[in-house]
Amino acid sequence: MQPQARRSLCPILRKNCCRFKKNTRTVTGPVRRGNIASTWTNNNCESANHVLKTAIQSKMQDLPKIIDTLYKIVKCDQEERCRAIRDTGNFRLSDRFQHHYCEISNWSTLSKDNRQKRMKRFLKDLGKHNNLTFVSTD
DSSP states (O other): OOHHHHHHHHHHHHHHHEEEEEEEEEOOHHHHSSSOOOOOOOOHHHHHHHHHHTTTTTOOOOOHHHHHHHHHHHHHHHHHHHHHHHHHHHHEGGGGGGGGGOHHHHHHSSOHHHHHHHHHHHHHOOTTEEEEEEEEEO
């Protein structure tokens, strides 16, 4: 490690880490200060990383190609959220978002603008626990 990095990084690591097992450290500072919940995991990050790696087949890509791939992933996610509102896709709304549910027969009668408004309201709604949670029906 470079001397400058050692002087600036090591004190931060010592402040935020504590011994967990012999010769192992775990980050606890942010939890002690209340910055993150003690039950936080990086599963969502790992899942998103897996989806991206699968989409690009774990190969180096040019920036325009990665941007296009990310756009397609986000577009697909938006379509799945829309299907969840209608209860027609692979996901269903969790209990705290059930008020967004719309029967498929009603959905088909909505104008494009009204559909977009419903989606925007849904995406802005953080639910009771500040969490956009979908449950897989697979």
